[in-house]
Amino acid sequence: MSTILRIRPPAGDAVEGDAPTGxxxxxxxxxYIERVVNLIPTEVIGVYLVGKAGIQARFADKTDHSxxxxxxxxxxxxxxVFCFLSVIAVRAWATSDQNTPAEKxxxxxxxxxFLIWVYSLGDVFKVVEIRNxxxxxxxxxxxxxxxxxxxxxxxxxxx
Numbered sequence: 001m002s003t004i005l006r007i008r009p010p011a012g013d014a015v016e017g018d019a020p021t022g023x024x025x026x027x028x029x030x031x032y033i034e035r036v037v038n039l040i041p042t043e044v045i046g047v048y049l050v051g052k053a054g055i056q057a058r059f060a061d062k063t064d065h066s067x068x069x070x071x072x073x074x075x076x077x078x079x080x081v082f083c084f085l086s087v088i089a090v091r092a093w094a095t096s097d098q099n100t101p102a103e104k105x106x107x108x109x110x111x112x113x114f115l116i117w118v119y120s121l122g123d124v125f126k127v128v129e130i131r132n133x134x135x136x137x138x139x140x141x142x143x144x145x146x147x148x149x150x151x152x153x154x155x156x157x158x159x
Contacts, residue, residue: 039152041087041110043094045117048083052123055079076124087114105156113148120145 059065059072091110095103119125125136
């Protein structure tokens, strides 16, 4: 199996468009887009959205849910943690091979990207409070998305 979601190719692998040895290759728009797409954990985002729809459907009515096995907050926290750990596991697997270890920075960036994406939606962050203060803010969510999108390519470039 190839390392399909790596940002940096394993040592010794030539990449289309690589410059000759000793010369720096300029990033093309195609290579940049491919790297950005590889940083978005779409394989888990789809799963997250299905679970989100299920949780929202279950708790959409105003009936008493006190007899439910778990509360809405518990479902949100559990589902978000499960999907977050799934991002880490899937990305570690997809960026490694038998002779190539997982690309830890790419795994970390995908995990952080997932958390920022979930925060931007609200979801679990709307139902969880810390010391009676909401931890979700729509302005902060928007700014985090824009800042992360701008910053990641600046500090993590494929070599």
